[in-house]
Amino acid sequence: MNNVDDPRFCTFYLGDLFLGISVTCVQEVIRYQERTRVPLVSDVIHGLINLRGEIVTTVDLRHRLELEPRQPDDQEPINVVVRHDEGVVSLLVDEIGDVFEVADEDFEPLPPTLKGVYRDFVRGIYKLDRKLLLILDTDRLLDLPNVSNVPGLEPADTPNIPHVTPITEVVPS
Secondary structure (H helix, E strand, O other): OOOOOOOEEEEEEEOOEEEEEEHHHEEEEEOOOOOEOOOOEOOOEEEEEEEOOEEEEEEEHHHHOOOOOOOOOOOOOEEEEEEEOOEEEEEEEOEEEEEEEOOHHHEEOOOOOOOOHHHHHEEEEEEEOOEEEEEEOHHHHOOOOOOEOOOOOOHHHOOOOOOOOOOOOOEOO
């Protein structure tokens, strides 16, 4: 599968992983914001932030991708705010990279030996100079059907990602 419409990707790091998402779904990149924890939800949901009057759900990508959690002495994560079918969501990343424009000939599908969470959330790999760029599938990544930590709590009872009208202005990093 090649990239959809735009060969440009907003890149970021989670530990040693170099990851990217389509630049067309990125609304803005902002510094870490204090968040309000939401009780009774999975640790994938890091909390809620107030982004210029809009309530935005934050997703801890480290937890979602089953990576080691941030350590107390690590620097605060950065918010990559993305537009999604359900509204606006903030992805917490360790460090922001550049916007990369890639060529179709550098695209590689996932190797069949790749298993686990990466098989679920990575849609392909681009070969760059001295590193690989893993492209995340934001639709699958943000598909959080039941994020409850409470046994017996139905998905309809769990907080959903709020529907927010996207802001069209993109703030450069």
